[in-house]
Amino acid sequence: MExxxxxxxxxxxxxxxxxxKICGISAGCNSRSRLCELGLxxxxxxxxxxxxxxxLILNIQGHKLAIGKGLASKIIIER
Amino acid sequence: xxxxxxxxxxNSGKTTLFNAITGSNQHVGNWPGxxxxxxxxxVKYNNKEYNIVDLPGTYSLGAFSEDEIVARDFILKxxxxxxxxxxxxxxxxxxxxLTAQLIEMGTKVVLALNMMDEAKAKNIEIDLxxxxxxxxxPIVATIASKKQGIQDLLKSxxxxxxxxKMIKPFTYTERIKNELxxxxxxxxxxxxxxxxxxxxxxxxxxxxxxINYIDKNGTENLKNKVNEIQSIDSDLELEIIDNRYxxxxxxxxxxxxxxxxxQLSLTxxxxxxxxxxFWGIPIxxxxxxxxxxxxxxxxxxxxxxxxxxxxxxxxxxxxEVLLNISAPTLLTSFIIDGIFGGVGAVLVFVxxxxxxxFFLGILEDTGYMARAAYVMDGIMRxxxxxxxxxxxxxxxFGCNVPGIMATxxxxxxxxxxxxxxxxxxxxxGARIPIYMLFIAxxxxxxxxLVLFSLYLLGIIMALVVGKIFSKxxxxxxxxxxxxxxxxxxxxxxTSVLRNMWDKVWDFLHRAGTVIFVVVSLxxxxxxxxxxxxxxxxxxYLGKIGxxxxxxxxxxxxxxxxxxxxxxxxxxAKEAVVGVLGMVYAAGSSDPSALAVExxxxxxxxxxxxxxxxxxxxxxxxxxxxxxxxxxxxxxxAIFISIYTFIIGWISxxxxxxxxxxxxx
Numbered sequence: 001m002e003x004x005x006x007x008x009x010x011x012x013x014x015x016x017x018x019x020x021k022i023c024g025i026s027a028g029c030n031s032r033s034r035l036c037e038l039g040l041x042x043x044x045x046x047x048x049x050x051x052x053x054x055x056l057i058l059n060i061q062g063h064k065l066a067i068g069k070g071l072a073s074k075i076i077i078e079r
Numbered sequence: 080x081x082x083x084x085x086x087x088x089x090n091s092g093k094t095t096l097f098n099a100i101t102g103s104n105q106h107v108g109n110w111p112g113x114x115x116x117x118x119x120x121x122v123k124y125n126n127k128e129y130n131i132v133d134l135p136g137t138y139s140l141g142a143f144s145e146d147e148i149v150a151r152d153f154i155l156k157x158x159x160x161x162x163x164x165x166x167x168x169x170x171x172x173x174x175x176x177l178t179a180q181l182i183e184m185g186t187k188v189v190l191a192l193n194m195m196d197e198a199k200a201k202n203i204e205i206d207l208x209x210x211x212x213x214x215x216x217p218i219v220a221t222i223a224s225k226k227q228g229i230q231d232l233l234k235s236x237x238x239x240x241x242x243x244k245m246i247k248p249f250t251y252t253e254r255i256k257n258e259l260x261x262x263x264x265x266x267x268x269x270x271x272x273x274x275x276x277x278x279x280x281x282x283x284x285x286x287x288x289x290i291n292y293i294d295k296n297g298t299e300n301l302k303n304k305v306n307e308i309q310s311i312d313s314d315l316e317l318e319i320i321d322n323r324y325x326x327x328x329x330x331x332x333x334x335x336x337x338x339x340x341x342q343l344s345l346t347x348x349x350x351x352x353x354x355x356x357f358w359g360i361p362i363x364x365x366x367x368x369x370x371x372x373x374x375x376x377x378x379x380x381x382x383x384x385x386x387x388x389x390x391x392x393x394x395x396x397x398x399e400v401l402l403n404i405s406a407p408t409l410l411t412s413f414i415i416d417g418i419f420g421g422v423g424a425v426l427v428f429v430x431x432x433x434x435x436x437f438f439l440g441i442l443e444d445t446g447y448m449a450r451a452a453y454v455m456d457g458i459m460r461x462x463x464x465x466x467x468x469x470x471x472x473x474x475x476f477g478c479n480v481p482g483i484m485a486t487x488x489x490x491x492x493x494x495x496x497x498x499x500x501x502x503x504x505x506x507x508g509a510r511i512p513i514y515m516l517f518i519a520x521x522x523x524x525x526x527x528l529v530l531f532s533l534y535l536l537g538i539i540m541a542l543v544v545g546k547i548f549s550k551x552x553x554x555x556x557x558x559x560x561x562x563x564x565x566x567x568x569x570x571x572x573t574s575v576l577r578n579m580w581d582k583v584w585d586f587l588h589r590a591g592t593v594i595f596v597v598v599s600l601x602x603x604x605x606x607x608x609x610x611x612x613x614x615x616x617x618x619y620l621g622k623i624g625x626x627x628x629x630x631x632x633x634x635x636x637x638x639x640x641x642x643x644x645x646x647x648x649x650x651a652k653e654a655v656v657g658v659l660g661m662v663y664a665a666g667s668s669d670p671s672a673l674a675v676e677x678x679x680x681x682x683x684x685x686x687x688x689x690x691x692x693x694x695x696x697x698x699x700x701x702x703x704x705x706x707x708x709x710x711x712x713x714x715x716a717i718f719i720s721i722y723t724f725i726i727g728w729i730s731x732x733x734x735x736x737x738x739x740x741x742x743x
Binding site: 063 | 138139141143169170172173176177201285316317320321323324328337344346347350354356449453454456457466490559560561562563564565566
């Protein structure tokens with residue numbers, strides 16, 4: 001229970017303007033490598049640009065990525 | 080001749096760099112922004128000529144999608160002497176993942192650190208020396224859009240060809256090392272076309288292509304080992320990915336510094352509006368409407384009239400000359416009816432197509448297309464389709480062949496098959512002449528609107544049919560949506576003009592070959608048997624048409640001429656106009672005569688049902704051949720030819736019958 005004081009949640013639960021650091025990805029190998037090659041892996045900081053209807057838009061170091069809600073829910077982040 | 084290959088992420092400026100290196104010395108025009116097949120060009124450096132190959136933009140060299148396999152196969156089997164890896168310096172963290180894979184493959188890599196001006200503007204500091212040393216590759220800073228660093232890059236790349244490869248041992252974790260050591264001995268007793276180290280890694284990653292390859296070419300021992308690895312569900316693949324990522328991460332932490340927070344850029348401001356949950360789709364619709372309206376106004380109203388006048392004048396002049404030298408009637412008929420009436424009728428529409436390509440090229444170059452796919456994803460998903468399908472659809476507006484080839488970026492077989500099968504409903508540039516002809520004859524005041532409605536109808540049909548396919552032929556989940564939204568850029572005039580010119584050339588080339596041949600062939604049929612009145616029902620052409628025509632009677636255009644023109648359209652869509660010009664406006668070299676003639680044969684209602692038929696029915700031969708090539712099956716090529724015809728016919732009949740009932 002070491003992580004008790006760090007709030008963990010899925011990327012899809014973040015709201016517009018919120019930031020988080022990726023701490024885990026609970027997806028299969030294919031999705032995992034896809035995410036990785038597009039710059040989403042452990043330790044990466046992401047900012048939510050848009051999360052209403054449709055895919056989320058993320059800002060990763062100034063670059064924008066659109067990602068489906070299903071996939072986003074498999075990305076675990078800590079705030 | 081030595082070969083230099085260019086690889087890099089999409090939007091890294093790879094194609095701009097390719098253009099900057101090769102100048103005008105290249106062939107194969109492609110749809111703007113999308114290198115679907117590899118492009119080739121040549122460059123002379125230090126009195127030696129080099130072959131430059133531009134590979135499709137990819138994020139990785141896995142085997143998920145078709146374009147990745149094209150790039151990977153070329154690097155491994157095409158044996159380029161050196162590979163230039165184009166990197167977007169503002170996004171170096173992500174771009175280096177591909178570099179890591181190239182290094183792992185054992186390729187001779189030179190990094191072109193591109194867009195250095197933008198990186199500087201964003202205060203990103205990159206220590207080139209350190210980066211080069213740690214990665215073990217030469218690095219050259221470039222700004223492709225301003226043609227800076229090109230000579231240095233060529234120097235570095237061409238020199239590297241003759242040097243030994245710089246070696247940076249790719250470090251693996253203990254576990255991966257142990258596994259590799261258990262595979263390597265099994266690889267040693269046979270020869271493979273792939274580097275063995277790389278092969279071993281790919282076996283551990285359970286790469287589908289490589290497993291198939293081993294199945295065919297491996298020794299028994301190796302196959303057993305591969306089966307063993309496949310049967311164990313370990314997280315070794317993930318460890319390999321992480322290993323690669325950490326390799327990059329470590330190096331970057333030493334050599335790249337970037338400011339903590341990026342400011343709200345212009346891109347963010349524009350995106351806020353165009354990806355808005357309410358306004359996104361209406362804005363996309365408005366943009367497309369403006370494009371078609373402008374295309375219509377500039378292409379037809381202004382430029383089209385110019386070309387029409389030119390062809391008309393030339394035709395009259397040639398007619399007079401032929402009369403003066405009392406040329407044989409047969410020759411006169413061929414030149415006036417066949418060439419001017421047929422091919423000339425098609426050429427009148429060149430300006431229109433050019434203008435459409437110009438605007439679509441601008442949309443593509445600015446980066447808006449990705450946003451269009453984004454806003455459409457919601458609707459697409461409800462229909463069981465993948466958001467990216469929409470990009471291949473928009474490309475299909477230009478031509479269905481690159482549209483179908485663009486489906487290669489879809490990873491999932493189901494998504495890709497549907498995207499291929501619905502692409503022909505996207506009304507391509509070659510169909511415009513047909514619409515324009517009927518618009519000029521029947522709807523001269525609402526041209527833009529009619530054109531836009533037809534395109535919209537095409538999109539709707541594609542979506543409806545896509546939905547049906549996803550419920551019947553191709554069930555299952557769509558793959559996840561994940562796509563980069565590149566920063567907006569001002570389109571470069573040279574690249575837009577170059578792409579436009581490629582299209583014009585392609586169009587003129589077709590007018591001079593396929594369309595000319597089809598029209599000539601039909602002209603011969605129209606004057607035989609000997610002595611018959613040319614282009615009359617008694618000619619062979621008329622007889623063939625008469626047999627087929629009744630099929631189209633319920634749709635309101637049961638004339639033998641319409642039937643013949645539709646069938647010739649399967650060779651190339653422009654031929655429809657060519658044939659109508661030949662059979663209806665025989666004896667006249669003036670392109671505007673055809674529109675007048677059509678007014679006495681079609682009604683506004685049958686004009687609409689004919690246009691709907693043209694929109695949906697069997698795609699052209701080039702498209703059918705592409706479907707065969709991309710699906711690797713005759714079955715789907717035949718399927719697409721027939722089902723589209725049925726849909727076209729039913730729709731045209733519906734339009735005519737319902738329209739008649741409503742009293743149009």
